[in-house]
Amino acid sequence: MAEMTDVFFVDGMRTPFGRAGEKGMYWNTRADDLVVKAIIGLMERNGDVPKDRIDDVAIAATSQTGDQGLTLGRTAAILAGLPMTVPGLAIERMCAGAMTSVTTMGASIGVGMYDLALAGGVEHMGRHPIGGNVDPNPRFVAEKLVDPGALNMGVTAERIHDRFPHLTKERADRFGAASQHKVQAAYEAGKIQPDLVSVAVKDAEGAWGLATEDEGRRPETTVEGLATLKTPFRPHGRVTAGTSSPLTDGATISLLAGAGAVKEFGLAPKMRMVSFAFAGVEPEIMGIGPIPSTEKALKKAGLTIDDIGLFELNEAFAIQVISLLDHFGIADDDPRVNPWGGAIALGHPLAASGVRLMIQLAAQFAERPDVRYGLTAMCVGLGQGGSVIWENPFFDGKKKRK
Numbered sequence: 001m002a003e004m005t006d007v008f009f010v011d012g013m014r015t016p017f018g019r020a021g022e023k024g025m026y027w028n029t030r031a032d033d034l035v036v037k038a039i040i041g042l043m044e045r046n047g048d049v050p051k052d053r054i055d056d057v058a059i060a061a062t063s064q065t066g067d068q069g070l071t072l073g074r075t076a077a078i079l080a081g082l083p084m085t086v087p088g089l090a091i092e093r094m095c096a097g098a099m100t101s102v103t104t105m106g107a108s109i110g111v112g113m114y115d116l117a118l119a120g121g122v123e124h125m126g127r128h129p130i131g132g133n134v135d136p137n138p139r140f141v142a143e144k145l146v147d148p149g150a151l152n153m154g155v156t157a158e159r160i161h162d163r164f165p166h167l168t169k170e171r172a173d174r175f176g177a178a179s180q181h182k183v184q185a186a187y188e189a190g191k192i193q194p195d196l197v198s199v200a201v202k203d204a205e206g207a208w209g210l211a212t213e214d215e216g217r218r219p220e221t222t223v224e225g226l227a228t229l230k231t232p233f234r235p236h237g238r239v240t241a242g243t244s245s246p247l248t249d250g251a252t253i254s255l256l257a258g259a260g261a262v263k264e265f266g267l268a269p270k271m272r273m274v275s276f277a278f279a280g281v282e283p284e285i286m287g288i289g290p291i292p293s294t295e296k297a298l299k300k301a302g303l304t305i306d307d308i309g310l311f312e313l314n315e316a317f318a319i320q321v322i323s324l325l326d327h328f329g330i331a332d333d334d335p336r337v338n339p340w341g342g343a344i345a346l347g348h349p350l351a352a353s354g355v356r357l358m359i360q361l362a363a364q365f366a367e368r369p370d371v372r373y374g375l376t377a378m379c380v381g382l383g384q385g386g387s388v389i390w391e392n393p394f395f396d397g398k399k400k401r402k
């Protein structure tokens with residue numbers, strides 16, 4: 001009989017993230033090939049894991065057409081050379097796609113049905129522009145179910161500013177600049193690079209190169225410079241390119257295992273899944289979604305926000321992260337929050353980003369035996385939030401460092 005078991009994040013890797021669009025490094029690279037590269041890289045790094053024992057492969061994408069269509073989990077598994085006996089599926093929850101791949105596979109492991117699973121996501125926002133190819137039901141607007149602005153994520157971010165006037169543009173600008181500087185510091189310290197899988201890329205002239213680093217970083221950012229940027233989502237608004245995640249191409253993948261598989265294959269997991277939750281909020285201010293999902297996940301875990309020693313919050317927009325921090329009484333520049341920066345600097349390839357948060361949290365856990373619990377959380381278009389709480393296997397029980 002299958003038994004309930006602990007769920008472990010064994011390892012995760014991702015492609016470098018590229019700027020979406022013709023000038024971006026992945027313009028001539030297929031979305032599914034990005035996932036395939038990530039899977040190959042992860043399986044190479046975990047060579048002791050028998051490929052034929054993987055029970056499922058879940059890959060998320062927001063736009064599931066063209067090179068992101070055709071049941072990505074199955075096609076990517078075949079293309080990555082996994083045995084034909086390994087099945088796969090596609091997942092869709094917009095920005096929380098990869099996070100949902102992890103929770104879905106994690107739940108399947110938790111109830112004892114799976115031993116090992118791959119979970120990740122991809123978004124090639126250059127080839128699949130946000131909101132492209134969709135046909136929202138006219139009832140949404142006709143019946144005033146949502147305001148038309150709810151479908152534009154930047155407009156929803158402006159509305160968080162409206163709702164909470166004390167969360168000012170200056171605070172968002174400071175947060176945006178800090179993200180860039182933290183990412184640069186993490187790069188200089190070599191923290192990000194170990195979990196990147198290099199991708200061969202072809203430029204417009206057909207010359208081959210190698211993508212080895214996230215492309216969209218702007219380390220030279222200053223708070224003063226951000227103050228002068230245009231506000232593309234509203235005239236005289238407050239949200240700018242410097243406080244938004246940029247349009248991005250990239251893929252992420254993780255290897256999950258149950259306690260039995262960890263023992264059987266002698267794996268060294270990087271995190272244990274403690275709890276997860278998703279929640280809905282008004283679509284017009286979708287960015288506050290991770291507040292209720294985090295409250296639900298904390299409750300399920302029997303923890304409080306004070307138990308969380310590290311936060312990996314997806315920076316869809318600076319204001320949206322600040323609203324969560326404000327809700328929980330955490331300072332905008334609290335060192336526990338996104339210590340190596342976030343999506344404003346690294347990019348946010350929608351359905352891939354959830355596992356990027358986990359990869360970064362896992363790497364920090366290894367350095368921080370004083371921290372027991374960490375949170376990965378993100379907002380989701382049309383008014384949702386997703387949160388996963390993780391436990392650090394390296395926790396040594398010592399008191400928190402100041």
Ligand SMILES: CC(C)(COP(=O)(O)OP(=O)(O)OC[C@H]1O[C@@H](n2cnc3c(N)ncnc32)[C@H](O)[C@@H]1OP(=O)(O)O)[C@@H](O)C(=O)NCCC(=O)NCCS
Pocket residue numbers: 095130153154180218220221222225226229230232240241242244245246247316317348379380381
């Ligand atoms: C905000 C957004 C519209 C900006 O797009 P864009 O105009 O193509 O972005 P760019 O990179 O060209 O930046 C615009 C300008 O700001 C400048 N800029 C951007 N970031 C900067 C920074 N950190 N420091 C200084 N200048 C910066 C650029 O140099 C550019 O200047 P220019 O107009 O003089 O060339 C786009 O990134 C976006 O839609 N983001 C949100 C994506 C989204 O909704 N994701 C889902 C979340 S739920």
